[in-house]
Amino acid sequence: MARENHAVPRQYTKQLYLNKTISNTRIFGLKFIKYVFFLVLIYILQFTSIFLHTNYLLKPCENVGDILKLKQNIAHIQPQNQVLFHDTSNLSNVMLNNKIQLIKRASDLKTDMTSSGRAHRDHIYKKFFKVPKNMKNVNCKRIFNGNDTGKYKRAFKNNVTNNVNNSNIKPEEVTPEDYITMARDCSAFIGNRRYITHHLTEEERDFPIAYSILMYTNVEQTERLLRAIYRPQNVYCLHVDAKTDDKIYKALTDISKCFENVFVLNERINVTWGEISVLEPELMCMKALWKRNKLWKYFINLTGQEFPLKTNSEIVKILKAYNGSNDVEATIADFKDRCMTSNPTLPPPYGIKVTKGAVHVAVSRGFVDFCLHDKKAQEILSWMRFSCKIPDEAFFTTLNHNRQLGVPGSYKGYPETTKMSDRRKPYLARFKNRIHSKLHHWVCKGRYVRGMCVLSIGDLPLLAKRPELFANKFHLEDEPVTIGCLEELMFNRTRDEYLGKRTFDTKWHSMLGFVLGKL
Template structure:
């Protein structure tokens, strides 16, 4: 076309700024917003030049070049997706840069039209690779296996929404200087299942499938004998994907990984602070002056598990964020938020993506990546003693 359509995100006029500020009128208006994605879907399906639609209408082609800092610090994303193709396009395009790498794992029990479209997407972009896996269900070992395979070939979920621009993520990870960042919690013995009487390959910890892992750490995990033993041991455990990262990184006496740390000792810090807090000796979080604001000790992914803290909908034990959650999400320091659905209050997802697009075009001059150095886990890995932690309020 001589007059290509502008990116979809740019054509949708929404009072997002008002919602980010918590204005009731804007939030009420956005709750009632609907968008008919059938028109977009119908243009994609019969089109022999889908690549053009992806590049122009979904914004994979960026009008502004990334910064020199970003080009010199490429990121790799492992994505697990099985439905909602249009939402996957929106999410991917929001973080897409030609110098980054993407691995999309697609379960075989996905709808065949979805599988076909995802493979077609990879045909358009040389830095997107598709990994076809067997059938996947929630909590199955296959999730851990396919994530590991994506690492090997080179974790966002298809319903995550990025909260940080590519440039902001690069600045944070440069501050960390090769350190990885994962959720660390005590392992629940009931998850051993059939492995209850087997010898553990190492001490296990509960974690999240989402993690921020350095290239150097990834290479060791893939190649190390004990890393592969851990992967195989987790096959017979429950929710295997919530046991790998922290277990691999948290046992330096078993696997020497760059940026690895003693997770047992780190958890002892958390226990110590919990006792102090119980005795009334806890510390209040400092007032946030310039968002994004650190509110939790793990920033890889933000997810809400407490119903009363969710202003949206509820699905499978966690929050589906809606428009009323935007003020909090907009100021959140996490890399991504999980989860948002395009079919539920779509303005919530669209506003976050519009903000991300704006932050890429006009970077926030007040964004301070140095605050991410004050995460207790990062300070601990760098050798800080309990008494010297900066943000005790984030350790639990």
């Protein structure tokens, strides 16, 4: 049988070849377009990545913290020797060159901004720290080392000249009238009195503190306390005793008008030692501070006769180490018959065990919230008004040491303050040299008033080494050199912190018993 002829016509073969060529061309074109798109996509992604790391460079640096962020961002952008595109086409070379140029520009900006950071740091240093704050005609360094204390004390007491340089060491008093006059020009007042109106560090800026200051005498001593603890991120409430002269009230009010974060309460309480009136201004300031500012983290209450032993940076670090716990003094052993109700059918509410402790505290925002807004706190306060002899020494400490109340940051352990060498529950909010203290036995180099040592020049070597936040108490009119030297010490430590010459470790604070045992 003959085989059939299946030969394809010539014209059909040509058409088939043409169709196949067109199909291959389309496939090649699509592959080329995909390849180009892939390269462009890589370029866009890399450019975007670099831009995200460098866009911060285009913003102005307002403070040292911005410069530090800038350095961190720049650290991610480093020229690399490896070839990012293995294709040798012109497109790849152009893209690589563009990236190298962008990196070079970022490096140049880094240099410029680092210089700007140094300039900013130099500006802050010159504004606040270049001029030393030294006591006139007094060598505070020798006093802190335990020398010349007797000589300076005798010189001031007798109002005679200093044997060292034959100059009078008694500083000139600043009167309420002087403050009223100075406060008319706020800019000059802030500059001449050398207030630090910059947060200095990001850590301090991000951890504002609320303060209350209760005062009844000596406007200069109160103003110098305010100046020592002032920072623009903090907030300050001042209460002036109703017994205090109206000139002092006006002077402090005028001073407060020079600052957005300082205010004086309009209501004035006649404070009487041992009565609820001691506690009332504290609660009034708590309420005002709560409404005025929502950012502060901790509350510290002071009197006008106290002074810091730690810089603002150190206080911030300590409070951060507290991690929400409250620094409140407490004792049960030395607390007898302070709270006795005349009606036996009205026992202490909520089954509380009343403790005794100083009214001066360093407590978290949550603690303040509980004091002001919790029904249990209000009922306990009402009960103490009529049942406790010295209610100001019972309210804060009782709230902090009865875990069933659920107070934020309160202590779950046994409520008895210990020595500093015992980490269970030391009290760091305040240094006080009591005449009959069972925990500490320091010699009072000043004099005792109501069982409390009024600190003197001779106490400065001890104060310089103490771990407490603040010291109580001082009389400026009796011992101006004492406060003057403490001012110099805090100034020097703050300056050295800013320059990176002084560090502060809070590991010890973070391991305290009342921190680890907080509710």
